Structure formats: structure tokens, C-alpha cells
Amino acid sequence: MEAITGHPLFTFTRENNALSDFIKEFRKTGDTSLIPEIRQLSIHYAKKGDLLYPLLKVRYGISGPADVMWTADDEIRDEFAALAHEDDHGNEWNARLDTVLTRAEEMIYKEQNILFPICAVNFTQEEWSGIYRDSKDYDICFGVINETWADAETRPSDGITAPGSDITMPGGHLTPEQLTALLNTIPMEITFVDADNINRFFNEGPKVFKRPGMAIDREVFSCHPPKIEPMVRQIVDDFRNNRRDFVPVWMEKGGHTMLVKYMAVRDKSGKYIGTVELVQDMEFAKEHFLGNLS
Numbered sequence: 607m608e609a610i611t612g613h614p615l616f617t618f619t620r621e622n623n624a625l626s627d628f629i630k631e632f633r634k635t636g637d638t639s640l641i642p643e644i645r646q647l648s649i650h651y652a653k654k655g656d657l658l659y660p661l662l663k664v665r666y667g668i669s670g671p672a673d674v675m676w677t678a679d680d681e682i683r684d685e686f687a688a689l690a691h692e693d694d695h696g697n698e699w700n701a702r703l704d705t706v707l708t709r710a711e712e713m714i715y716k717e718q719n720i721l722f723p724i725c726a727v728n729f730t731q732e733e734w735s736g737i738y739r740d741s742k743d744y745d746i747c748f749g750v751i752n753e754t755w756a757d758a759e760t761r762p763s764d765g766i767t768a769p770g771s772d773i774t775m776p777g778g779h780l781t782p783e784q785l786t787a788l789l790n791t792i793p794m795e796i797t798f799v800d801a802d803n804i805n806r807f808f809n810e811g812p813k814v815f816k817r818p819g820m821a822i823d824r825e826v827f828s829c830h831p832p833k834i835e836p837m838v839r840q841i842v843d844d845f846r847n848n849r850r851d852f853v854p855v856w857m858e859k860g861g862h863t864m865l866v867k868y869m870a871v872r873d874k875s876g877k878y879i880g881t882v883e884l885v886q887d888m889e890f891a892k893e894h895f896l897g898n899l900s
Contacts, residue, residue, distance in 0.1 A: 607726050607734075608722070610755065611753050611754075611755065612738070612752070612753040612754045612755030612756070612758070613734065613738070613755050614657070614734060614737045614738050614741060614755075615722050615725070615726060616753065616755075617741065617750060617752055617753070618650070618653075618654075618717070618722065619718065619722070620750045621650050621747055621748050621750045622650075622714045622717060622718060624748035624749060624750055625644065625646075625647055625650070625714060625748055626711070626714055628640055628643050628644050628748065629644060629707055629710065629711060632644065632707070633707070638695075641686075641689075641690065642690075643748065644686070644707075644710070645683075645686045645687075645690065646747040646748055647682070647683065647686075647710060647747070648683045648686075649744055649745050649746075649747035650747050650748075651679040651680075651682070652744065652816065653741055653744050654675075654676075654679065654717075654721070655676055655679060655831055656740070656816050656818050656821070656829070657737045657740055657741060657818055657820065658671070658721065658725055658737070659671055659672035659675070659676050660672065660821065660824060660828040660829050661729065661733060661737075661820065662724065662725065662728065663828055664824055664825060665728075665733075666728045668724060668728070671720075671721050671724070672828075672832070673832060675713070675716060675717075675721065676831045676832055677831065677832050677833065678709065678713060679713070679831075680831055680833060681709075682706055682709050682710055682713065685702065685706040685709075686706060689702060689703055689706070731757070733820070734758065735755075735757070735758035736818075736819060736820040737818075737820065738755050738758040739758065739819065740816075740818035740819055740820055743812075743813070743816055743818070744816065773785055786810075789809045790809050790810045790811055792809070793886065793887075794809075794884045794885060794886045795808075795809065795811075795813050795814065795815060795817070795883075795884070795885035795886075796808065796809040796882065796883070796884060797817060797882065797883040798871070798880055798881070798882050799826045799842070799880055799881045799882075799883070800879065800880045801846075801878055801879050801880050803825050803826050803827065803842060804823060804824070804825060804826070805821050805822050805823065805824055805825075805826050805829065806822070806823075806880070807822075808821075808822070813885075814859050814860060814862070814864060814885060814887070815859075815866075815885055826838065826842075826881075827839060841853050841868050841881070842881055845868075845870035845878060845881055846878050848876075848878075850870070851869065852867060852868060852869045852870065853867070853868040854866070854867050854868075855867070855868070856888075862887050862888075862889050863887075863888045863889060863892060864885060864886065864887055864888060865884075865885070865886045865888050866883065866884070866885050867883070867884045867885075867886075868881060868882075868883050869881070869882050869883075869884070
């Protein structure tokens with residue numbers, strides 16, 4: 607599969623080769639301008655975490671990569687970020703950098719010799735096609751451009767089976783096309799998880815937090831790295847047992863201030879029927895209020 611132009615394993619392998627070259631060049635020259643290039647491994651790791659680990663764990667019961675490699679990915683990424691924010695590049699800093707570079711090299715080996723072969727043996731053509739399509743939503747890393755995989759270019763139906771037929775709600779009625787466009791127009795990333803903890807809906811459009819289509823109908827907990835999963839489970843459990851109705855989380859992501867708001871969804875009787883996650887870029891508010899103060 608790694609030899610099939612455009613196949614996800616073809617792209618993952620090319621990214622690993624490019625990363626390996628950057629690390630070798632850095633070790634040879636000590637050129638610190640290569641560090642930002644190497645840090646693009648966070649994009650490569652994000653694709654693995656969103657597209658490979660959950661599928662292996664949930665569909666095939668192979669939890670090792672998700673339980674071990676996903677945690678290592680986060681540790682490597684976080685250490686590079688920490689080093690980038692430190693000004694003292696003395697002996698200790700260089701020793702830490704050498705250690706994390708070695709861990710990144712070890713991860714390349716593990717991917718090529720453990721993770722990718724496991725995926726190749728288990729994943730179906732349909733699943734690889736879904737991974738291929740979802741991977742288009744991620745930024746290019748290491749200069750590796752996604753090649754076209756002709757066999758996966760035919761998209762499945764968008765799921766709207768009766769154009770023009772209305773969906774009736776207490777507040778009115780909309781066609782599926784109108785409802786889809788409305789939800790996609792709201793300037794937030796919207797995720798709905800049902801009462802059984804299953805991902806049921808993502809709105810479309812560019813996202814800071816990627817929502818691969820293959821995650822639909824998959825348990826929400828499988829979509830989070832091990833260090834985040836306990837927090838997500840606690841929030842959902844609190845909603846289910848009426849301990850809380852919403853949880854706001856403020857964070858910095860890609861240089862932007864983001865508000866992630868988790869809200870319990872209840873019917874008219876107060877019964878818990880799911881959780882909605884709303885992600886909003888709050889830079890517009892900062893610009894508005896800080897601008898008025900200046």
C-alpha cells in the first residue's frame with residue numbers, strides 16, 4: 607500500500623522520510639532554523655490520532671497503539687513546544703532536544719514497522735478511502751503534498767435522500783438542504799454526541815479541531831488521546847447525572863483564543879439526550895474590546 611500513489615500509507619511514509627531527513631540534517635549542521643520544520647510532526651501526529659488510532663481500537667479491538675503511541679506522540683509534541691518557548695539554549699536545553707529528537711526517530715521506526723503494517727492488514731478499502739478523504743482537511747507537513755488516489759476519489763452519497771422534503775420542528779420547518787446550510791453558516795464548530803456517547807453530527811467547514819467523517823457513529827471517547835479521555839468522560843457523566851449543564855474551556859490554539867463550550871442537551875422533560883460541543887474563535891471579541899480601549 608505504501609507504493610500506491612496517493613494512498614494514506616504512501617503519504618504517511620513520505621512524511622516520515624521527510625521528517626527523518628530534517629532530523630539528520632539538524633544533527634549534522636546544528637541549524638536551529640530546522641526546528642520549526644521538525645515541529646510540523648504535530649500535524650502528522652494529529653492525523654494518526656484522528657484517523658488511525660481510534661479505528662484500530664474501536665473497530666478491531668487493537669488498543670496498543672492508541673494506549674501507548676498516542677501518549678508518546680503528545681509527549682514528543684509537547685516537549686518540542688516547551689523547548690521552543692525557552693530562551694536559555696544551554697547544555698540542559700540541548701540535552702533535552704537531543705532526547706526528544708531520538709524519541710521522534712524511534713516513533714518513525716514504530717510507525718513504519720508496527721503501526722502501518724497493523725493498519726494495512728486490518729483496514730478495508732472503504733476505510734482507507736475514508737481516511738484518504740478526511741486527510742485532505744489537514745495542513746501539509748514537511749512539504750509533502752497529498753497526491754491523488756484515483757480509487758478513492760468517488761465520494762459516497764451525502765446522505766440527503768429526499769431533497770425538498772421538510773423536517774418539521776416546533777419552531778417551523780426546513781428542508782434538509784436548508785438545515786445543512788444553516789448549521790454550516792453558524793460561526794462555530796458543532797459536534798453532537800447522543801445519549802449512548804456516539805458521535806452523531808459534525809457541521810461542515812474548516813475546523814481548528816478536526817472532525818473526520820469516519821468518526822461518525824463511533825464512540826466519542828475513542829476520538830480523544832489518553833490524557834484527555836478522563837476529562838471527557840467526567841463531563842459527560844456529570845451531564846448525564848444532572849450535576850452540571852455546561853462546561854466552558856478557554857484555550858490558546860494556533861495563536862488564537864478559543865472558547866470550547868460543552869453543553870448538556872435535554873428534552874422538555876429534562877431527560878439527558880446528548881452533549882453538544884461548540885468551538886468558537888474569540889479573536890473577534892478581543893479585537894473589538896481591546897480596540898475600544900485603545
